Amino acid sequence: MLDIAGQLHRWMEEGRAFAVGTVVSVGGSAPRGPGAALAVDSEGTAIGSVSGGCVEGAVYELCERALQDGRAVREQFGYSDEDAFAVGLTCGGVIDMMITPVPADSPQRAVLQAALSAAAGGEASALARVVHGPEELLGRALLVRADGTHEGGLGGHPELDRIAAAEARALLDAGRTGTVGLSEDGSHCPGGLTLLVETSVPPPRMIVFGAVDFAAALVRAGKFLGHHVTVCDARPVFATEARFPEADEVVVDWPHRYLRRTATDGRTVVCVLTHEARFDIPLLTEALRMPFAFVGAMGSRRTHEDRLRRLREAGLSEHELDRLRSPIGLDLGARTPEETALSIAAEVIAARRGGTGLPLTGGAEPIHRDLSAPPAPLVAGLSGSDG
Structure with a gap:
């Protein structure tokens, strides 16, 4: 229920009675994971989602029933085969639900x-x-x-x-x-x-280094994915809130110095868009030795080879260099800043979820992977920039 906390908190403050259906566990190719929730108030208003549409109607009815009788219940939904009137998951997965009433006097x-x-x-x-x-x-x-x-x-x-x-x-x-x-x-x-x-x-952080035109599009993509997005550049004429109004913060500082002092964790995404050695090498030397979820750098293949040479000279090991995703982004044929931002966002998702970056058409791999399994290797990506 915490995935719809903002809306449920407003219902709480308004004194509404409601019931919430929460995904407890999933099996197979279920569309949403544990914690996904759908809530129904006493007026019949519904918020949230537990399956992307497959069993929402049945969960809605269970919530209404729980509001009436005040009883918490468990329910499991499995495969609905080809019966159009069956309630279940056409994707072949299984979801285990908990329906909990929350009356005003609970x-x-x-x-x-x-x-x-x-x-x-x-x-x-x-x-x-x-x-x-x-x-x-x-x-x-x-x-x-x-x-x-x-x-x-x-x-x-x-x-x-x-x-x-x-x-x-x-x-x-x-x-x-x-x-x-x-x-x-x-x-x-x-x-x-x-x-x-x-x-x-x-929310996980996305730090975009380089206040360039591609950065503005990447900020929007990062926000769309739910990241707290920071833009950092040492050049005050470029790193301004006016140029990046959708960023959570815009910082004027040398990139490597800022990375040392700011709070990060294992979910942090670092995207280096400057492709200037004076900024990139000190920054990547720091970033590749920190336990980030993703470190990527923009540039042509020639720029990438020169960057690797400089990073080796700076003392980075081959194991550390293997963490660098460069040229950044999946090969979508991207050209514009928006297309390039989409290719970078796609690679960030693939790295997080263990995706291959390949088309789903004709594939045999499960669409929804077991997140407890080791991530699959990514296909080498290309950036939309040739700088």
Whole structure:
């Protein structure tokens, strides 16, 4: 439910009663992952999505029923074959749903409102809810913050909240949503209780180095993908908010110096668009030694070869150089800044999700990959620039 936190938080503040259907687990080629949610209020208004359309109608009806009878229920949807009237996933996947009513007088309302407020405000937090176990515990919630403090409670044994908070904190540190099996006394014996732990973390950063014309288009693409986007350039005449109004921040500084001092993590995306050695080499020397999700640099193949030579001279190992995606972007035949931004965004997605960058037509690989599996190698990409 945290994926629709902003809208649900407004419903909370308005005192609306609602029911929310949340994806607990998926199998096969399910369109959306655990944590995806659809909510229905007492007026019949719906927000969110759990399947991209396949089972939305059935989940809507389950939410309406939960609002009427006040009972939390589990439901599983599988393959609907060729029957046009069957409710299920035509893609062949399976999704396990939890339907939870949240009436205006729900004892869980306070902790859910706190969790939704934290997520809507960009605070790192995790919400653990009982999705399998004794009926009296279903829907019980525990909010866990990044500093380890927690509020709410799951009921039952006093140790249960402490152990559940530790498990939720571990998932929060990893930025993952998933399920945890515990016994009712809090021990790690599966079969008693299943908790769905939804995590909410600040958006990943995309740092675009080089206040060039391609950067403006990439800023828009990065924002569309949900990144917090920063543009950095050492030249104040180019690095201005007027030129990049959609960026979250525009920084005037030497790129390598800024990278050293700014806060980053393993989800950070670094895109180097300057293709000037005086900026690129010190910056990439730093970036390729940091645990970023993606480091890419624009330029022609000739520029790339010269860049590799200079980086080797700067002391980078072949293992470190293998992390560099250059020329940046997938081979889409891009020419314009917008097309080039799309090719870069596509490579960022492929790197994150383990995609191949190949057309789906004629392929045999699953469309939706198991994110716990190692990512597949990417096809070598081309940038849309020849600079």
